[in-house]
Amino acid sequence: MSTATTHDEHHDHGAPSGLMRWITTTNHKDIGTLYLWFAFIMLLIGGAMAMVIRAELFQPGLQVVDPHFFNTMTTMHGLIMVFGAIMPGMVGLANWQIPLMIGAPDMALPRMNNWSFWILPFAGTMLLSTLFMEGGGPAFGWTFYAPLSTTFAPASTDFFIFAVHMLGFSSIMGSINIIATVLNMRAPGMTLMKMPLFVWTWFITAFLLIAVMPVLAGAVTMMLTDRNFGTSFFSAAGGGDPVLFQHVFWFFGHPEVYIMILPAFGVISEIIPTFARKKLFGYSSMVYATASIAFLSFIVYAHHMFTTGMPVAGELYFMYATIMIAVPTAVKVFNWTATMWKGSMTFETPMLWAIAFVFLFTIGGFTGLMMGIAPADMQYHDTYFIVAHFHYVLVTGALFAMIGAFYYWMPKWSGHMVSERLGKIHFWWSVISVNVLFFPQHFIGLAGMPRRIPDYSLQFADWNMVSSLGGFAFGLAQVFFLFIIIKTIRGGKAATSQVWEGAHGLEWTVPSPAPYHTFETAPEVR
């Protein structure tokens, strides 16, 4: 294989050191680490914004921030968490794990890999810099509905648009790299249907990203020309339509939801069989379920728009298509359950996060199904019920899977076992506080509290206070997580190459920590 030869030549230069190592690196492990640190820093920044939100909502009345800044916080919290924390975090896992799991020496396009990452800090900085501009940052929600985000938005919105473009470049390049790697770099004997599920889910996710990131780019470009060049895509006064924006946005936005959760499904499908000491119940049905979810994600998007005045035929179609997604999702949950059934389970920290994922993601999935029922969504839409729903799928779903992945693969990355004691404290602290934080939001949402409001009427006061207390506790738990990460990097019990008793797969055949270059000679997979 020609890739293998060039890589060997590259090896002769020796590893660069210092800051230049990180700036010039084309090594998938270095780039994976950069992505993961970037995601974690963004998680803390986005989390700090969530603390501002919860502090303001602790009591009725305006105490901490003014309403305009509150809107900026909800907007930036959403953007930072989606585009800064969850997506780059998943790409970081992909960078570290995909070559290790398919027996490849590196990603297929290492220089582009470097570029995909190094765009991110600049995009992130540009997005955050809007907070310090006159007029403040974007204050129109992470869904940036026109015309609030066009005619009525602060000047900094143009910086936001440019940042979104750059994030899109990064994601598209990262996805091309993953697809090229999976299609070309698999070890001999590793057929597609032998690939680990994490690789499969990322492979499918990469296609979703390539399909929808250009759509998002189109949406923000139309915003840009509406704002600055006199077009009227989203203005009825010039013959356009504000609701067109929502169609374009959600054509991106709904697949985006699955972009964030499919790799998480992959992580969970790796962790559960390891600690149940039993093969995944239905490997091929998991692959097919992932592909069906990805396909369905393109044809259900307008369920975010049931109250915009769609024709009733459109509402019926999108309702039927949406609730269909429950079938492949149920297949996934049943599969994890059947994998645990009659296994021989142990409950190391990664398994705890995976089990919490299965329970809590299921709750988030069921509330999602309820919202798919259009007439009921006429009540649920734009309330805290929605906020509770998507935080159950994104925090206790995607984020919990990423934290589980950290505990699962960190011994391989660092060569040190993570302290089980600290890991379990982190787990129980997080899992209790996250439910105190988000479960009451179901109640206040059903009882009628709209989302994105800085102040609320008195009947919602009690549950908001409970939710805020849970929020502060959950936020603090992630600072504790930072302590665990640093402690594990600096030392800890040496990890064996196998790490976990029940682990299977190529990544567990290389030493811990994984050497800078692995699989220079391709392994044979039978």
Add this chain to the structure above:
Amino acid sequence: MFAKTLRRTLGVFLGALILLGAGNSFAGFSDTLNLREGVTAISNKVHDLHMLIFWICVIACLLVFAVLIYSIFTHRKSKGAVPADFHESTTVEIIWTTIPFLVLVAMAVPATTTLLAIEDTRDSDMSIQITGYQWKWKYDYLDEDISFFSTLATPREQIEGTAEKGEHYLLEVDNPIVVPINKKIRFLITSNDVIHSWWVPDLGWKQDAVPGFINDAWTELSEPGLYRGKCAELCGKDHGFMPIVLVAKTEEDYAAWVAEQKGAAAAAADAATQTLAMDELMSKGEAAYNTNCAACHQANGAGIPGVFPALAGSAIATGEVGAHIDIVVHGKAGTAMQAFGEQLGAVDLAAIITYERNAFGNNTGDMVQPADVVAAK
């Protein structure tokens, strides 16, 4: 050791929760748990549908959780469980694909009938146009030639915490929308600026107000009463401060209300011919400014830099009077500055403009009379 610490932490946390509950009385917790049943046939249908899908989800959830929990406690290595070696069963997979599918069909049937009922706006008895503004609602009674704005009535002091919050904090308006009972009322919903969403939970639906487009919705109430709601779609800075109050009256009371509204419109037209003294203009102006202008331009006229322009020392508020009247009456296209000529009476407008020209250190000494405003309209 660790388990003990955990138990103690949990105990403290639960204790705090209970104390918190006792301090606030439990009513606040238990009153806000579920969707409201509402007061119309549609809202009852939506509530029933919600309860149906809720219980289906709860039962399905509990079944899955029961299997998981049983498995977690039984099939563990510490109890000597030996891993079985079963995987891939087509029969099982067909069963667990078909059952959810059938459950979904069972949910889709009542959902479809409810949706069709919500969307059926035919054969209405009267129409009211609802227009969203940043951050207030306008109601036009298309058959009665009545038109008015409805704005938050909660005083700023309650929001800022310098006065005790009232029972209907953030859920009270100056002019509620009034409707008769036992009539099918069609709402035509649109917006003047950004997207808003008109939502009274007791009616069972919300409908977006989209600028340049008209959406419709309907309701029919059977009991007189007062129902409160809010804007549900993020519409800018004061999105949280544009409530809705809907009053349903019997047919006679409604007719009396219509007559009263028409009388009030005539009185306002008369008032526009009077001449006011400076201090009268200033005191009326300050009150009207704080209700209608302070949300953006701030009570001290400083605005929010980069978002809402300052009035203190501004070229318009200290320049030529005609241009000032023009921008207040006709607004500024493409910005959040609305055309207040259609929202407020001539007296209030004259008072506001006078106030803006003499407050915040502007001190132009100019006086604007209602007649000047009428001439500019």
